[in-house]
Amino acid sequence: MTAQxxxxxxxxxxxxxxxxxxxxxxxxxLPPAVTMTLYFxxxxxxxxxxxxxxxxxxxxxxxxxxLIMMAVITNSYANVVSSFFSMKFQRxxxxxxxxxVPNWTIxxxxxxxxxxxxxxxxxxxxxxxxxxxxxxxxxxxxVVITVILTSALFSLGGFINAMLATKFDDISIxxxxxxxxxxxxxxxxxxxxxxxxxxxxxxxxxxxxxMVNGFRFGILGVSDVNxxxxxxxxxxxxxxxxxxxxxxxxxxxxxxx
Amino acid sequence: MNGLVMTYALEIEGLVKSYGDGFQAxxxxxLKVREGDFFALLGPNGAGKSTTLGIVSSLVNKTGGxxxxxxxxxxxxxxxxxxxxxxxxxxxxxxxxxxVIDIVTTQAGYYGIPLKQARISAEKYLKKLGLWDKRDTPSxxxxxxMKRRLMIARALVHEPRLLILDEPxxxxxxxxxRSMWQFLEEMNRQGTTIILTTHYLEEAEALCRNIAIxxxxxxxxxxxxxxxxxxxxxxxxxxDTEQPLEQAPALTGFHCALNDDGALEAEVSKGxxxxxxxxxxxxHGIKVMSMRTKANRLEELFVRMVEDxxxxxxxxxxxxx
Numbered sequence: 001m002t003a004q005x006x007x008x009x010x011x012x013x014x015x016x017x018x019x020x021x022x023x024x025x026x027x028x029x030l031p032p033a034v035t036m037t038l039y040f041x042x043x044x045x046x047x048x049x050x051x052x053x054x055x056x057x058x059x060x061x062x063x064x065x066x067l068i069m070m071a072v073i074t075n076s077y078a079n080v081v082s083s084f085f086s087m088k089f090q091r092x093x094x095x096x097x098x099x100x101v102p103n104w105t106i107x108x109x110x111x112x113x114x115x116x117x118x119x120x121x122x123x124x125x126x127x128x129x130x131x132x133x134x135x136x137x138x139x140x141x142x143v144v145i146t147v148i149l150t151s152a153l154f155s156l157g158g159f160i161n162a163m164l165a166t167k168f169d170d171i172s173i174x175x176x177x178x179x180x181x182x183x184x185x186x187x188x189x190x191x192x193x194x195x196x197x198x199x200x201x202x203x204x205x206x207x208x209x210x211m212v213n214g215f216r217f218g219i220l221g222v223s224d225v226n227x228x229x230x231x232x233x234x235x236x237x238x239x240x241x242x243x244x245x246x247x248x249x250x251x252x253x254x255x256x257x
Numbered sequence: 258m259n260g261l262v263m264t265y266a267l268e269i270e271g272l273v274k275s276y277g278d279g280f281q282a283x284x285x286x287x288l289k290v291r292e293g294d295f296f297a298l299l300g301p302n303g304a305g306k307s308t309t310l311g312i313v314s315s316l317v318n319k320t321g322g323x324x325x326x327x328x329x330x331x332x333x334x335x336x337x338x339x340x341x342x343x344x345x346x347x348x349x350x351x352x353x354x355x356x357v358i359d360i361v362t363t364q365a366g367y368y369g370i371p372l373k374q375a376r377i378s379a380e381k382y383l384k385k386l387g388l389w390d391k392r393d394t395p396s397x398x399x400x401x402x403m404k405r406r407l408m409i410a411r412a413l414v415h416e417p418r419l420l421i422l423d424e425p426x427x428x429x430x431x432x433x434x435r436s437m438w439q440f441l442e443e444m445n446r447q448g449t450t451i452i453l454t455t456h457y458l459e460e461a462e463a464l465c466r467n468i469a470i471x472x473x474x475x476x477x478x479x480x481x482x483x484x485x486x487x488x489x490x491x492x493x494x495x496x497d498t499e500q501p502l503e504q505a506p507a508l509t510g511f512h513c514a515l516n517d518d519g520a521l522e523a524e525v526s527k528g529x530x531x532x533x534x535x536x537x538x539x540x541h542g543i544k545v546m547s548m549r550t551k552a553n554r555l556e557e558l559f560v561r562m563v564e565d566x567x568x569x570x571x572x573x574x575x576x577x578x
Contacts, residue, residue: 001336005369012366019359091350095360095411098314098344099367100336257317 001100009101010109017113021079028079028117029124032071036125039067040132043189055191055222060133065216066188069150071125073183073208074175076118076151080110080158081171088162093255103249107159107242114155115148122147135219142227143218149234150211154179156241163248163255182208187216192224207233264292264327266341266419266450267313272322274308274474282308284474285322290467292327292418295445296452297461297482300471301563306454307347309471310423314344326419340368343417345408347424347454353397357388357407360396361414368415375414382410385440402433409437413444420444422453426460438464458559470559472566493551494534496521499544508537522551 001009021028040060048059055062087093096106129135137143157174165171186208192200203209204225214230217223223230248254269288275281283305290296300306311317313324315335324331326338351360358379365375383389386406391399396407405425412420422441426434434457441464445451455461461468462482469479478485497520505513505521511534512524521543525534538545 001369008369008371009367012363012372015366016359016363023354087352090352091348092352094316094344094346094350095364096367097316098339098342099364100339100369101367102336252318256315257311 001102006102006105009099010105010112013096013101013106013109014112014116017079017083017110018116020083020113021117028075029121032075032121033124033128036067036071037128039063040129044132055220057220057222058133061135061220062191062216063189064129064133064135065219066186066212068122068125068129069147069212069215070183070188072118072122072147072151073154073211074179075121076114076154077158077161077175077179079117080114080155081162081165081175083113084110084159084162085165085168085171088165088255089168097255103246107156107245107249110159111152111155114158115151118151118155119147122151137219138221139218141218143215145231146211146214146218146227146234149231149238150215153211153234153238153241156238156245159245160241160248163245163253166254182206183212185209186212187224188212207237210234265325266290266292266294266327267452268323268325268328269309269313270323272309272312272324273320274305274312274317275320282474283312283319283322286471286474286476288469288476288479290419290450290452292450293445293448294450294452294467295442295465296450297465297468298452298454298471299458299461299468299559300454304471305474306471307423308474310344310421310452310454314342314421315339316344316346340415341418343412343415343420345405345412345420345422345425347427349404349408351396351404351407351411354395356393356395357383357399358392360407361411364411365414370415378414378416379410382413386410387436402429405429406437409440417449419450419452422451424454424456426455426457434460470562472563477562477566491524491526493522493524494531495549495551496523496538496545497547499546502543506538506541506543508534508541511537 044060044063048063051059053059053062084093087096101109126135161171161174185203186206187203192203192209195203210225210230210233213223213225214227214234217227217230267288267290269286271285271287272283273281273285274283286305286309288298288309298306298309308317312319313326313331315331324338327341329335329338329341331338355363358376361379361383362372362375365378366372370378379392380389383392386409388403388406388410391403396404399407405428409422409425412422420441425441426437429437438460441451441453451464453461453465465482467479467481468485470477495516501519502515502521505515507513508523510529514522516522523534525531535545
C-alpha cells in the first residue's frame with residue numbers, strides 16, 4: 001500500500017472508532033462525567049474541606065490531576081478492549097483481516113481510537129473540575145506529553161486484553177481486578193509520603209503511580225517521584241506492549257485459525 | 258496459446274492445513290483457476306472448501322504449500338494479493354450496529370480508497386444489489402437476503418479482480434437466488450473472476466465453467482463442467498404421459514419404471530439419444546406430455562464421486578488396519 005493509502009486506512013479505523021463511542025455516548029461519555037462530578041463533590045468538596053492541604057495544595061486541587069488521569073486511563077483501555085473484542089465476537093474483524101492493511105496500521109488505528117476517547121473524556125473531566133476549583137498549569141508540555149503517552153499505553157493494554165479474551169468476562173477482569181486497584185493505590189487520592197516506609201516502597205512498583213505523579217507535576221509542580229523517571233517508565237511500557245501486540249497480530253492470536 | 262502466457266487468478270500448490278490435534282483438513286491440494294473463469298469448488302460438509310478459501314483470504318493460517326493470487330504469493334506479497342481479492346464469507350460477519358453505507362465505505366477505506374471515492378463506489382454497488390434505499394439502516398434490521406447482498410457489495414467496493422463467495426445463496430429464496438445469479442454472471446462478463454462454493458449443485462451447473470470437487474481434504478476431480486458432465490453414463494428422465502400407465506412398458510434398449518406418482522422413469526445411456534426413446538414410446542402408443550431430468554446432472558455425478566471416494570477411503574482404512 002502507498003503511504004497515502006495507509007493514511008486513508010488509518011483514518012478509516014480511527015473514524016470508525018470515534019463514530020462508535022459517540023454513537024453510544026450514554027455508555028461511553030456520560031458515565032465518567034457523572035462519576036467524576038460525584039468524586040469532586042464528595043471527596044473534593046465535602047471530605048476534602050475537612051482534610052485540609054496535601055502537598056501544599058488544598059485537597060480538591062490535589063486530587064483533580066489524579067482523577068483526570070484515572071478517567072483517561074480507564075476510558076482509553078475500555079474503548080479498545082470492548083471495541084476490538086466486539087469485532088472479534090461478531091467476526092467483523094475479518095473485514096480488516098482480508099484487507100491489505102498491515103498489522104502495525106491496525107494497531108495504530110485502534111490505539112488512536114482509544115486515545116480519542118480517553119483524551120476527550122480527560123478534557124471533559126478537566127472542564128468539569130473547573131466548576132469546583134481553579135487549575136493553573138505549571139508545565140504545559142509535561143501535562144500534554146504525559147496524558148498522551150498514558151492514554152496510548154492503556155489503549156495498548158486494552159488491545160492485548162481483547163486479543164487474549166475469549167468471552168465477555170475476560171474483558172472486565174483486568175479493569176476490575178488490576179486497573180482499578182492500581183489506580184486507587186497510585187496516589188490519586190493521597191501522597192505516598194503519608195504511607196509507612198514499606199508501602200511507600202511497594203507503591204513504587206505500581207506503574208500508575210508514575211503516570212499520576214507525572215501529570216500532577218505538570219499541573220501543580222509537585223510529585224512523589226521524579227517526573228522524568230515517570231516519562232521514561234511510560235515510554236518503556238509502550239514499547240514493550242506494542243511489541244507484544246504486534247507479535248500477537250502476526251501470529252493471529254485469537255483472530256486467525 | 259500463440260505465445261500468450263496463461264494468467265491464473267488463483268494458483269494453489271501442495272496446500273496443507275493441519276491442526277494441533279493432528280487432524281489434517283487439507284492434504285496437499287493443487288488448484289488452478291484461470292483469469293475470467295467462473296469456478297465452483299464443491300464438496301460435502303467438512304471436506305475442506307471453507308478452509309481452502311479461508312487460507313486464500315488470510316483468515317486461516319496454512320501449514321504448508323503455496324498460494325498465489327494473480328501471481329502474488331501470499332507469503333511474500335500478501336498486500337498485493339489482497340488488493341486483488343474480494344471475499345464473501347458463509348456467515349454474516351459485519352458489525353450489526355453499523356449502518357449499511359458505513360459498512361461498505363469503511364471497507365473501501367481499509368483498501369486505501371478515500372471517502373469521497375468510496376461513497377461513489379458504495380452507491381454503485383448498493384444500487385446494483387438493491388440496497389441503496391437501505392443505506393442508512395443499521396445492518397441488524399436487514400432481512401437475511403439483504404444481509405447476504407450487503408456482504409457482496411462490501412466485497413466489491415474496491416473492485417477486486419477475483420471474487421470468492423462461500424455459499425453465497427444459502428438460505429436465500431428462489432427469486433432472490435436467480436437475481437443474484439444474474440448479478441454474478443454480469444460481474445463475470447465484465448471480467449471479474451469468480452470462485453464459489455455451493456451446496457446447490459444446480460447453481461454450479463447453471464453458472465460455472467470449471468469445477469473442482471474436494472473431499473476429505475483432497476481434490477478428487479478438477480475439470481471443465483462439460484467434461485465432467487460427459488462422464489455421466491446414464492441419465493434418468495421423468496416422463497408425464499397423456500394416459501396413466503398401469504405398468505411400465507418394456508421398451509427395447511431402455512430400462513423403465515413407474516415412480517410413486519405414476520410417472521414413467523426412463524434411463525437413457527450415454528450415446529443412445531432421446532430420439533430412440535421417443536420412437537420406442539411411439540411404438541407402444543404412449544404420448545408424452547412433458548419431460549424433465551430426475552435429478553440435477555451434476556448432483557448425480559457429485560454424489561457418485563463422493564460415494565466412490567468414500568469406498569476407496571474405506572478400503573484404504575481396511576488395508577491399513
